[in-house]
Amino acid sequence: MGKIRKSRKIVITVFLILTVVATGIAAFSSYKSSTSGMATDINDVVENGTPQIGDKLYLFCYQEQLFEVGDNLVVFETYLEDEDLNICVPIECEGKLSYRFSAEVVETDPGIPDKFAKGCRDYYQELYDKIQAKKATVDPGDSETMERIRKAEELTEGFLSDETYERDKNSITSYSFRATNTVDYFTIASVSKIAAAVLAIVLLYAVLGIWISGKKLALGSIALVLTISIISGVIFRKDIATMASIKEYAPGMYTCNITNDYYLDEMLSTDFKDTDSLISFLSKKLLGGMTLPIDAHHFGCSSFSCVTPEGTHLFGRNYDYMDTNGMVIYSNREGCYASIAVCDLQWARFAGVDPIAKPDSLLGRFVLRGAAPIMCVDGFNDQGLGISILSLDADENRPDTGKTDTIIILAIRGILDKCANVDEAVAFLSSYDVHSMFDKENHLFITDKSGKSVIAEWVNDELTITEINCVTNYVIATHEYDEDRRFVVMKTKLDEVNGVLSLEEALDLLNAASQNSESSVQTEWSCVYDLDNFVLYIYNDNDRNKVYKITPETFK
Known part of the structure; x- marks a missing residue:
C-alpha cells in the first residue's frame, strides 16, 4: 500500500512539473513575441519604401509623432531629411494607440487626406486665434514681445495657406496601418514575468505539498520569507534607500537621493557607439533585463555663466522641451564628487503625453534608481563644475579615432562624478570617441567657479x-548663432553688464530667454547653479515667482 502511495506521488509530481513547464514555455513565448527586437520602428518602415498591402507587422512608435485626426484615426508623421519630404501614415485604431502594436497594412481610405489636411488647418487656426488673443493683451510699446508675436503670426499664417493644405493632403501615404492589437508591450511583458513567477511558486508548493505535511510547509514558508527578506535587505539596502527617497518635491518636480551603484566605471570602459547599446547595458545590469522605450526628441535650451557683484560664480540654464517633468537627483558615491543634477522623466516615459507610470510608483522607483543618473541634462558638483547638454540642428557626430566609444549623455555623468574643473572635463572628453545620442547632434556647455566657460562641439x-559665456542650439565654432533671439538676449545683457549679475538678475535673464506658448517647445524648468556654494535655484514652467532652493540637505 505504501509503495502504491509513493508511486502516485511520483506520478502526480511528474505531471505537475510537465504541466507547469508547458505553461511556462507558452508564457515565455508570449513574452518574447511582445518584447523582443521583433518590433519595428515605423520610421524604418517608412524609410524603406512602401510595404505590401496585407503585410502584418509588429510596430512601435513615439507618441510625439502622432497627430489625432478624429475618432479611431491618428496619423504618424515623420520627415525624410535626405529627400526633404514630410511623410504622414494613417493608423486606424480603436481607442488609444499604445507604444507598441500589431498592425495590418491596408490601402488608405480616399477621404483621409482631406480629413488630415482639414485637421491640420483647424489646429493652426486655433493656435492663430490664441496668438491674436495674446496680442490684444500686450502693450504695443513692448517691442520685444510684439516682435515675437509678429514672428508667430507670420509662421502660423503660412500653415493656414492653401499651399500648405495641398502639401498636407499630398503627404498622406497610399497605405495605412490598421492596428489589430494595441495592448501595451510593457503590460504584456510584466504579466508574462508575473505569470512565470506564479507558476514557479505553484509548482514548488504543489510538489512540496505531496511530500511534506501542511504544518511543516507553512512554518518552512514563513522561515524562508523571513530569510529572503533579511538577505535582500542587506544586499539591496542602497537600492532600497534610493527607491524610498523618490518623492514629489513640488508640482512637476521630483527629488531622489542616489545611494546605489550605477556601474559608472564599467560603463566608461565599455564601448557604446549608439544609445541602444547603452540602454541594453542598463537593462541587464540595473533593471533585471527589463526593456524600456527610452528616447528623446530635439530639445531647445539655453545656458550662460556670470559672476555676482560679490564674486560668486553662477551658471544659468533653461531646459526647453515638450511637456515633461524633471527630477533633481543628488549623488555622493564613494570615490566620486558629490553632485546635484536634473533629469528629464519623459525620456523613460514617466512624464509627458503617455507615461507608463508615475515616478514615485513602485515601477518608477525601480527603474529610476538605475536610469536617472544617466539621464541628466544639466547639473553641477561640489567642486564648482557645471555642465548642460543642448540640441543642435546638425549632423550627428560619429568619431572613430580608436579611443573608447561612449555616448554624450553618459559623458555628462562621468564629468560630474570625476572632473573638478573645465580643463579636466575637456581632458575627459578628449579621451573618448563621444557619440551623439538618439541619432541627434548635441553640444555641451561647461563652466566652473574660476569663471571659465566653454562649449564642447x-x-x-x-x-x-x-x-564663450552663453549658448543656445546653434554651432558656436562655425558662428551659426548670430540671429537666434535667445542667444542675442543673453549675449546683449551679459556684454552690457560685463558678465556681472546678481542672483535675481540671473533668474530674470533666464526668464527673458525662455520659450513660451508661441514656440513648438516650452521652457520646462530654469536653473541657476551657485558654483561656489553648491546651491541650486530652480523654477518650473516659466513661473518666476516660485523659485525653489535645493542643497544637499534637501535630500535628507
Whole structure:
C-alpha cells in the first residue's frame, strides 16, 4: 500500500512539473513575441519604401509623432531629411494607440487626406486665434514681445495657406496601418514575468505539498520569507534607500537621493557607439533585463555663466522641451564628487503625453534608481563644475579615432562624478570617441567657479572647444548663432553688464530667454547653479515667482 502511495506521488509530481513547464514555455513565448527586437520602428518602415498591402507587422512608435485626426484615426508623421519630404501614415485604431502594436497594412481610405489636411488647418487656426488673443493683451510699446508675436503670426499664417493644405493632403501615404492589437508591450511583458513567477511558486508548493505535511510547509514558508527578506535587505539596502527617497518635491518636480551603484566605471570602459547599446547595458545590469522605450526628441535650451557683484560664480540654464517633468537627483558615491543634477522623466516615459507610470510608483522607483543618473541634462558638483547638454540642428557626430566609444549623455555623468574643473572635463572628453545620442547632434556647455566657460562641439567628428559665456542650439565654432533671439538676449545683457549679475538678475535673464506658448517647445524648468556654494535655484514652467532652493540637505 505504501509503495502504491509513493508511486502516485511520483506520478502526480511528474505531471505537475510537465504541466507547469508547458505553461511556462507558452508564457515565455508570449513574452518574447511582445518584447523582443521583433518590433519595428515605423520610421524604418517608412524609410524603406512602401510595404505590401496585407503585410502584418509588429510596430512601435513615439507618441510625439502622432497627430489625432478624429475618432479611431491618428496619423504618424515623420520627415525624410535626405529627400526633404514630410511623410504622414494613417493608423486606424480603436481607442488609444499604445507604444507598441500589431498592425495590418491596408490601402488608405480616399477621404483621409482631406480629413488630415482639414485637421491640420483647424489646429493652426486655433493656435492663430490664441496668438491674436495674446496680442490684444500686450502693450504695443513692448517691442520685444510684439516682435515675437509678429514672428508667430507670420509662421502660423503660412500653415493656414492653401499651399500648405495641398502639401498636407499630398503627404498622406497610399497605405495605412490598421492596428489589430494595441495592448501595451510593457503590460504584456510584466504579466508574462508575473505569470512565470506564479507558476514557479505553484509548482514548488504543489510538489512540496505531496511530500511534506501542511504544518511543516507553512512554518518552512514563513522561515524562508523571513530569510529572503533579511538577505535582500542587506544586499539591496542602497537600492532600497534610493527607491524610498523618490518623492514629489513640488508640482512637476521630483527629488531622489542616489545611494546605489550605477556601474559608472564599467560603463566608461565599455564601448557604446549608439544609445541602444547603452540602454541594453542598463537593462541587464540595473533593471533585471527589463526593456524600456527610452528616447528623446530635439530639445531647445539655453545656458550662460556670470559672476555676482560679490564674486560668486553662477551658471544659468533653461531646459526647453515638450511637456515633461524633471527630477533633481543628488549623488555622493564613494570615490566620486558629490553632485546635484536634473533629469528629464519623459525620456523613460514617466512624464509627458503617455507615461507608463508615475515616478514615485513602485515601477518608477525601480527603474529610476538605475536610469536617472544617466539621464541628466544639466547639473553641477561640489567642486564648482557645471555642465548642460543642448540640441543642435546638425549632423550627428560619429568619431572613430580608436579611443573608447561612449555616448554624450553618459559623458555628462562621468564629468560630474570625476572632473573638478573645465580643463579636466575637456581632458575627459578628449579621451573618448563621444557619440551623439538618439541619432541627434548635441553640444555641451561647461563652466566652473574660476569663471571659465566653454562649449564642447564635434565639428566634422572632431572635438572643438570654444570659450564663450552663453549658448543656445546653434554651432558656436562655425558662428551659426548670430540671429537666434535667445542667444542675442543673453549675449546683449551679459556684454552690457560685463558678465556681472546678481542672483535675481540671473533668474530674470533666464526668464527673458525662455520659450513660451508661441514656440513648438516650452521652457520646462530654469536653473541657476551657485558654483561656489553648491546651491541650486530652480523654477518650473516659466513661473518666476516660485523659485525653489535645493542643497544637499534637501535630500535628507
